[in-house]
Amino acid sequence: MADPKSGNTPSSDVLVRLDHVERHYVMGHTVVRALDGVDLEIKRGEYWAIVGRSGSGKSTLLNLLGCLDRPTGGHYYLGGTSVGELNDDEISEIRGQRIGFIFQSFNLIPQLTVLENLEVPLFYQDIDPAYARQRAVDLATKVGLDERLDHRPLELSGGQQQRVAIARALMNDPLILLADEATGNLDSRTEQEILALLDELHSEGKTIIMVTHGQTVADRARRVLYLRDGKVEQIVKNRESAIHEDAVLEQ
């Protein structure tokens, strides 16, 4: 804790570390404690699910993890950096370099083509456009959309849009992938496809944190954090997935 800005990582494998994180909103005279002292440690290559009812604080937690919001108390270290003390530009840079977002409503930019949507994250990192284009094509191919590069989001099905979004989240090779109800807008067959894709990414070593309210979806993760009233209710190590994970790691 000597130098909160750099380090404080007991092990370099710890990507995410929450030290009694609080997020309080002041609304008039009442204080809403959306997060009320959350401690959490997520290591490289882990697959987490955050589960809770609406109002449990899971969206707030995800926004904090994604550096879209800052804790009002406690510390959040992402890859050794204390996020709470960064200014807006620095925190934007962290988002651009270390985070990959996957949203429930896909959040593709409607007027851009698939290829252009994929290029957006690298545009803000001042990366050679030719490299960005090549990487976009590669990742589109990986998620099976190499035939749809010039289509606009509205010309694609929901499942396809979410694949584009996943590819976009991978563009900057992030430390953590954050999925917010990634399958919430999809039918069950497409949901399985997307979850399979996430499984695949996990098996390749990606660190994934998924917010969901569905138990079946949460079962895919290795660890499940149950959130209630802004507090960690329990953390469950999921046996089935764990076995799956161990098998992958053994390979």
Next chain:
Amino acid sequence: MIRGSTLRTVRLGVKNLMLHPLRSFLTTLGITIGVAAVICMLAVGEGASYEAQQKIKALGSNNILLRSVKPAELETQQQSSMAPQRYGLEYEEVEILRETMPAVRVVVPVRELNKSAAYGEFQVNVPVYGTTEQWMSVSGVKLYEGRFLVEADSRYSLNVCVLGTHTAGELFPFENPIGSDILIAKKSFRVVGIYGPRDDSESGALAADGIVIPIESAREYFGELEIRTSAGSREFKMVQLQEIKVQIEGEGNQLEDNVVATAASIRQLLTLLHDQPDYVIDVPLEKLQAAKEQAQIWQIFLGVIASMALVVAGIGIMNVMLATVTERTREIGIRRALGAKRGHIISQFLVETVVLSCAGGLLGVALGIAAPMIVEAASGMKAIFVPSFAVLAFTISAGVGVLFGIYPAWRAAQMDPVEALRHE
């Protein structure tokens, strides 16, 4: 932060604007009209000042003109006796001017007489100028044929004359006048040359009417007393010189300084020499400067009025951009989540505004180049397009884009990413 990606930002901006072509076009239209109006107004102002300046320039901006005028008190005073009224510039003043004024190239006395001239059955009433050989250099005319006066003509009071082209045509419709003798108030003068306008300016055309004779001849043959009969009353006056033309030497700014300084000296001198206000000093350069100044004020006034249109257009752009920012709140949230800094968002929206206003500006310049011609054809007002007007108007339009784009762009950048992502 945005170094190499500026071009891509511009391309993105154009692309976003093309998503709503009609909206973009209508927004642009205000700027287009504003820029065209500014250029047009400036061109009309320039045209007006050009015409005024041309008139004055024809008088010669390196000249100072002194003219005899009848003082106001003599004008109202009833002429009771046969005693002639004496006033005006005098011969000796020419010498004084020649000797005391520095930076003076020539001093040309002009004695103007109204006499009839005749050749055979042809007769004309034209001004007869008694002057020196230097008259031509101060009067915007040139020699067409024969010779002009020479110094000896005056020295020996020779009765030679030089005709203006128009007068020559009237007196000699059928033959070459050179060498013929004409009668000026019954005195015989030999035609030695013909002069005419240097170009087709107005004053040149005036100069085509007239007869020029040596000043000493004029003095000797016609004297100084002039009797004018009008409406039953007779008027006697004695005026030695109707006009003294002073030409100043120098070039450019040096010339202008010399003219101003000499004009001041002449004013002082004449105040000492004359005890009544029987002369006027006309300095075309001063008039020119005044005309320029006035034209400039007029032009600024017109330009400012037209610029109002640009301000209104700017408000229109701001309004549209504010709506666009609201409409694209979600996109802003997405971009922020994907790593865009506030600066990126500001430049994205600012670029859109500037692209809009610059596109409008370019169209406006095109219209503004065409408009002066239309104005000229339609109203007869002279309008002169100067490239710097286009540059000025375009710069203002780009400035308007930046000025009115800053606020919407700032609003976009200040959005909370979480809120923006939640926006429907």
